[in-house]
Amino acid sequence: MYWGVDVGSSYTKICGINQKKEIIDVKVLPTIINQDKIVKEYLKDKEVQIIVSTGYGRHMIEDTFSCPIIGEVKAHAKGSYFFHNKAQMLIDLGGHDVKVILVDETGDFVDFKMNDKCGAGIGNFLEIASKRMGLELEEFSKIGFEADKKLSISNMCTILAESEVISLITKKESIANISYAVHNSIASRLASMAQKFSIKSDCIIFTGGGALNVLLVHLISQKLEKNVVPSSHSQLIGAIGAALSGYEAWNIRI
Numbered sequence: 001m002y003w004g005v006d007v008g009s010s011y012t013k014i015c016g017i018n019q020k021k022e023i024i025d026v027k028v029l030p031t032i033i034n035q036d037k038i039v040k041e042y043l044k045d046k047e048v049q050i051i052v053s054t055g056y057g058r059h060m061i062e063d064t065f066s067c068p069i070i071g072e073v074k075a076h077a078k079g080s081y082f083f084h085n086k087a088q089m090l091i092d093l094g095g096h097d098v099k100v101i102l103v104d105e106t107g108d109f110v111d112f113k114m115n116d117k118c119g120a121g122i123g124n125f126l127e128i129a130s131k132r133m134g135l136e137l138e139e140f141s142k143i144g145f146e147a148d149k150k151l152s153i154s155n156m157c158t159i160l161a162e163s164e165v166i167s168l169i170t171k172k173e174s175i176a177n178i179s180y181a182v183h184n185s186i187a188s189r190l191a192s193m194a195q196k197f198s199i200k201s202d203c204i205i206f207t208g209g210g211a212l213n214v215l216l217v218h219l220i221s222q223k224l225e226k227n228v229v230p231s232s233h234s235q236l237i238g239a240i241g242a243a244l245s246g247y248e249a250w251n252i253r254i
Contacts, residue, residue, distance in 0.1 A: 093210025
């Protein structure tokens, strides 16, 4: 078994593949303190040929397991290419950053843009806003389709954007309209980043937890006028890319 561990800011994703590159074992855990010990406990009874770590906490896993690491961008490119080898671009929306990655015909990234400076363009803002509405994130995203006003949120800072959401609440705007405003602000940010690149393909792959959000996928598709496709195992793509990297390294070695 070849293991990839993606320690993100919000969640840790673990993926194990076998010699046929089949995904055999996956696990998603909240990222908390001593995450390396939690990962070690999960893997203690598993067959482990090699572990490769990626994500914000990759060095913590590297220190604990004395294992190789792979950068997030490279891991996501490799994982996305495994499922979608014709796509030239992928958008990854995680808890604390957004990555737009260009991929070549071999699955290597050729360029990327990353935004980790402001909160309104990232996944955590969605969770903050949905909690304000008293809804689960999935319900919050679906209700936005019922909006009868195309409201907008102008601030890109999480704190200021949350203040705008509170202002809309006090004005008694509907949850559907607020949901649309939140999702539209994030979709606009992601579309703007993607438009910095020119691609021939009509298809863009969406990865990360944000790819599970149906309204976000819809709005980004509209803004880019392209087919935005949530990747298979979208939340696990980084871990899958890390596992594939381990597979390649081990089999070259032997």
